[in-house]
Amino acid sequence: MSSNQGERPVISLLGTTALLFEAPGDLELTTQQRIWALAIEAGKWPEAGEAVPGMNNMMLTFSTPPRDLSALRVRLLAAWDHCSALPLEGRIIDLPVIYGGDDFGPHMADVVAHTGLSIDDIVELHSAPLYPVYALGSHPGFCYLGGMDPRIATPRRKVPITNLPGGAVSIGGVQTGVSASAGPSGWNTIGRTTMSFFDLAQDPPILCAPGDLVRFRVERVIR
CATH class of the missing domain: 3.30.1360.40 (Gyrase A; domain 2)
Structure with missing residues (x-):
């Protein structure tokens, strides 16, 4: 309950x-x-x-x-x-992420400024949890994740980005997520993954499902 x-x-x-x-x-x-x-x-x-x-x-x-x-x-x-809570036993999906840098995490500096934490602290806190996939939405393949550390929560941007690339790893308020395809976003991008979340040639075409667990694996940090 x-x-x-x-x-x-x-x-x-x-x-x-x-x-x-x-x-x-x-x-x-x-x-x-x-x-x-x-x-x-x-x-x-x-x-x-x-x-x-x-x-x-x-x-x-x-x-x-x-x-x-x-x-x-x-x-x-x-x-x-x-209704009782229904646990869904999904897969653990590892996502290699390059954090920081203008090309991969253009809004890392904004998260640093808001939280007062260092880049290394933000990366450590962001990559530590196993994030449960709560739901899919926004655009095909996008996962709403729970479990982000509140210390790195950062308000959404006042002016959205018009063309965020697919694979962008971002923070919006108390949530984090990964853009499954290019498009506009008001979230703060701190990194990027090369994993594909939506591909019509795959079966099923969407990588994640509710109940799956997502782990961000640090591939590189650009300071």
Whole structure:
């Protein structure tokens, strides 16, 4: 059960064909594991089209718009109350990372300035945990990871980067992640990996899945 027992989930409509279920609390792994369990259960309901787990939330689409939304809300809340944490035993995925330098970690200096830590300290703290994959989203192959050391948490950038390369290892608030493809981002890039997270030629095309564990392995540090 969630540690935030006094709070209740928030359920809101996403147009006429979907809703968003937002769990209370912070980014605890046990809360995310309950989201996984809820998505499996709700995805089997006859009125459901698809149940997609997100970061402490779940999107539920409908095959047809529900006639009685209040009954569906009650059903979701009851299911949440009875959901137990569902551990998923995934793989451990090692990602070789080059940290720092203008070409690989152009925003390392911003993380240094915000945290007051040295580059070596940031690299050590960032590469120490095994990060559980909470969910996939944002763009194909992108993993939302939990478990980053709060000492290196850094606010997202006020002005996003318009074309961050694929493989960029970044920090956004209390989270870290890896860009699976080139595109815009408001996160702070501190390194880069050569691993491919999304490849249509592979089966499956996405490298990671919820329940996998990601480990950042220090290949080189550019100071």
